[in-house]
Amino acid sequence: VSYSSGDEKGGFYLGFQDVNSNGVVPKDNARRDNIRLGGSKIYGKFKAEYTLSYNQSNVDIAGLSYNQQNGGLFSGRPLYFEVLNNPAQVQLTNYKDWQNNIFADPNGYFDAYATNPYWTVDNSRRKTKTYDIIGNVNLSYKILDWLIVSDRVGVTQTTADKVYTRAGINFAAWAVADPWGAGNVPSAQKFLAPSSYNEDFFEQRLNNDLILSM
Numbered sequence: 001v002s003y004s005s006g007d008e009k010g011g012f013y014l015g016f017q018d019v020n021s022n023g024v025v026p027k028d029n030a031r032r033d034n035i036r037l038g039g040s041k042i043y044g045k046f047k048a049e050y051t052l053s054y055n056q057s058n059v060d061i062a063g064l065s066y067n068q069q070n071g072g073l074f075s076g077r078p079l080y081f082e083v084l085n086n087p088a089q090v091q092l093t094n095y096k097d098w099q100n101n102i103f104a105d106p107n108g109y110f111d112a113y114a115t116n117p118y119w120t121v122d123n124s125r126r127k128t129k130t131y132d133i134i135g136n137v138n139l140s141y142k143i144l145d146w147l148i149v150s151d152r153v154g155v156t157q158t159t160a161d162k163v164y165t166r167a168g169i170n171f172a173a174w175a176v177a178d179p180w181g182a183g184n185v186p187s188a189q190k191f192l193a194p195s196s197y198n199e200d201f202f203e204q205r206l207n208n209d210l211i212l213s214m
Helices: 079-084 117-123 173-177 185-189
Strands: 002-007 010-022 029-043 046-062 124-144 147-166 195-213
Antiparallel strands (some): 010 029, 029 046, 046 124, 147 195
């Protein structure tokens, strides 16, 4: 949605955008909202121009899985890796209901050395909120018909908040036992502690340029 108006002495622009998109992976989602305004005005030999943009995005995607390494939140594998390591003849959608299907839950998953991607989708998430502000003001004066002096001031600011979470698992005793000694994820992990990680980011840049143009 946008609105604009103007004449030979100046103009004004205001626009708003809302984009909501779902990813290929179930439950992955990204939403972005943007507001942008700008304008200009001429007073004889003096000209003023400005633009301001505010952008807000929210991204929610699947995080890392867990594996035989008994590590923290970042010790797991990416979801894509887990999908590729499943046999081609296996229909993964048959293991979507990991809460009720004994061959899909963390204890009895049919692949003893991999994890169910659907568990990862439901229990490991990476959520990022980003806020961007971009603005600039340009003031110019026509000294002569062929010489213009301009002063341009700009600011760019980015703030981000990242939250990573992964649920824990109490593996069943029979899954941990591994009587044949073949090794599997439950016997290697025994217990997966719930994990979370927060990261904040802030960056700001200011610039000021004095320009002579002909």
